[in-house]
Amino acid sequence: MAQLELRDVHTAYGQSQVLFGVSFSVEPGECVALIGRNGVGKTTTIRSIAGLVAPRRGAIEWLGENITGRPSHRVAKLGIGYVPEERRIFPELTVWENLDIARRETPGGWDEERVFELFPDLRPIQTRLGGVLSGGQQQMLTIARSLMGNPRLLLLDEPSEGLAPRVVESLREQVRSLKDEGLSIVLAEQNLSFVLSLSDRCHIMEKGEIRHSGSTGELRDHPEILEQYLTV
Amino acid sequence: MESLVRFAREELGNPGLATLLDQPSFAFIQVLNSVSQGMNLFIIASGLSLIFGVLRVINFAHGAFYMFGAYILYSVAESYELGFWTGVVAAAAGLAAMSIVIERGLFRFIYDKEHLMQLLLTFAVVLILTDLAKMIWGTDQYSVSYPDGFGGAVDLGLTRYPTYRLLLIVVGPVILVGLMLFTARTRWGRLTRAATQDREMLGALGVNVPMIYTGVFILGSALAGIGGALAAPFNSPTPGMDATIIVDCFVIVIVGGLGSIVGSFIGALIYGFVFNFGSVIVPNWQDVFPFLILLVVLLWRPWGLFGRPEGEGA
Ligand SMILES: Nc1ncnc2c1ncn2[C@@H]1O[C@H](COP(=O)(O)OP(=O)(O)O)[C@@H](O)[C@H]1O
Ligand SMILES: [Mg+2]
Secondary structure (H helix, E strand, C coil): CCCEEEEEEEEEECCEEEEEEEEEEECCCCEEEEECCCCCCHHHHHHHHHCCCCCCEEEEEECCEECCCCCHHHHHHCCEEEECCCCCCCCCCEHHHHHHCCCCCCCCCCCHHHHHHHCHHHHHHCCCEHHHCCHHHHHHHHHHHHHCCCCCEEEEECCCCCCCHHHHHHHHHHHHHHHHCCCEEEEECCCHHHHHHHCCEEEEEECCEEEEEEEHHHHHHCHHHHHHHHCC | CHHHHHHHHHHCCCHHHHHHHHCHHHHHHHHHHHHHHHHHHHHHHHHHHHHHHHHCCCCCCHHHHHHHHHHHHHHHHHHCCCCHHHHHHHHHHHHHHHHHHHHHHCHHHCCCCCHHHHHHHHHHHHHHHHHHHHHHHCCCCCCCCCCCCCCCEEECCCCEEEHHHHHHHHHHHHHHHHHHHHHHHCHHHHHHHHHHHCHHHHHHCCCCHHHHHHHHHHHHHHHHHHHHHHHCCCCCCCCCHHHHHHHHHHHHHHHHCCCCHHHHHHHHHHHHHHHHHHHHHCCCCCCCHHHHHHHHHHHHCCCCCCCCCCCCCC
């Protein structure tokens, strides 16, 4: 049984429909990538899973349980961590407070000590306000914050966006080490080298639908597929 | 100084100002009156501001909550003779219970609606509550005695001053510090601030935001209840007392900056001083003072003293 499964998900914002039947699944420990140009519906897919927008049709199952349309705080408690594209650090809370509000104590789970081991750059800035962090610090904090809730799956929306190449490099290592620990990941990303180095499977989206699905190895061997969907 | 007193009395024809300048004890009493009235208003206004800061709803029924606090105190302390302090606790608990019902049953459904809808609904709650109060307590004006040990006056050197009013002067800052510690140092306070900044994100992190909203609404409403109970000995519980207080509270909260607790504190002090000194210097104009304060502050800082312009966080 897949850990996460989307079946024929249709999502709309008011009158404008964005997703037209998205289906894919994630196995435990797997990293599944959603790629595609701006506006194809990657974020909407992730927000549908996180419970931030309710699909009009279709089903989302988590560990065999139907979670379609559940409020986001329930979805999060079931073990799905949402890491938004805009990072959405609480600007007037300190770094430590940003972590603390997401805390869910579990034996052997994440706490600030473990978080700072993974993101050592956050340790010296614990008392700094979220609003004054650099883009790289914000990205680390937003992932770290989700980890405090002990997720089994992370929804990572464009984590490398707007970051300097050196920062993207260390982010890649950090995400890889999370994957090595057995965390499943849904990764929406435009940075192809980032995607190809981390994911196991890729779904290429266009206009709210998945147009091509395949293993990451296949895409590495056939860059013409990527070109077909991603060049303007 | 003496020439100043004479100038006030003879040239300005203002005996009030002349007495203020002439008699230090009279001026001192006005200062104490200002602070004690301000502190009573702060207790109530801080609840209104807290609720607005997090829930973004302007609760017109806050004045009615205050009135219920005063009535509950009267019933518990005077009718049932269970003591003044029991009455204060009962007022807080009673308002907490009432506010759960009102938040879960009504307010919850209007957070995403526009301000006009919110105004109409909270106004409907005002009408219901004032009628309910009339059904329970009628239209009499009740007198409430001071709590044991606080009925007299204390010698402060310059003058003697009612003990009970001095108590209010102490309680106000205690509540201020308590609320500040709560928001700054407790996990609930941190969650509350996070909810103010980005409600959706907080929910996506697994926090039950509606629960936080209920909690804040309970706390803010209980403050109105406590404020009403503490005011009962000098503001006899009676119908209509809610209407006056809500105007005062709005002035204070807007002057201080919506959502800012320190702002309400300073706003309440300003209100107290302008009202008390204004009544002495320009008698019979006290009803205009609240609006004058509002006008002056809003012209100078449209978002209030401690508030921030819309869109820059709470
Ligand atoms: N809150 C919203 N309301 C209306 N339309 C939206 C909203 N969010 C996104 N959209 C639209 O949905 C489409 C898909 O957006 P999105 O899921 O953000 O794509 P991606 O993440 O792939 O760039 C876009 O056309 C976008 O304009
Ligand atoms: Mg996106």
